[in-house]
Amino acid sequence: xxxxxxxxxNDVLALEREDPSVIPEGVRxxxxxxxxxxxxxxxxxRMKDTAAQVCRRLCRTRVVKEMPRHKGTSTAExxxxxxxxxxxxx
Numbered sequence: 001x002x003x004x005x006x007x008x009x010n011d012v013l014a015l016e017r018e019d020p021s022v023i024p025e026g027v028r029x030x031x032x033x034x035x036x037x038x039x040x041x042x043x044x045x046r047m048k049d050t051a052a053q054v055c056r057r058l059c060r061t062r063v064v065k066e067m068p069r070h071k072g073t074s075t076a077e078x079x080x081x082x083x084x085x086x087x088x089x090x
Contacts, residue, residue, distance in 0.1 A: 005058045008034045016078040027085040
């Protein structure tokens, strides 16, 4: 897995310790940071938006993949919130 996607997961997992009211903003912030990294890494100017979309899909897929590990915990609930923020901004 891409290290940027793992870093995104770690960043959003760290948000679990934050006030619930700031979590959606934090998820959006981190998603924007990693989308920018994917855009910046893309050399073809016409593919930059596609690169950002790929990043979002990879982030979403990684969150979904992590959920079974935390089934029945507050972290699972947190990851559901993260997923809902990713999905609402699509």
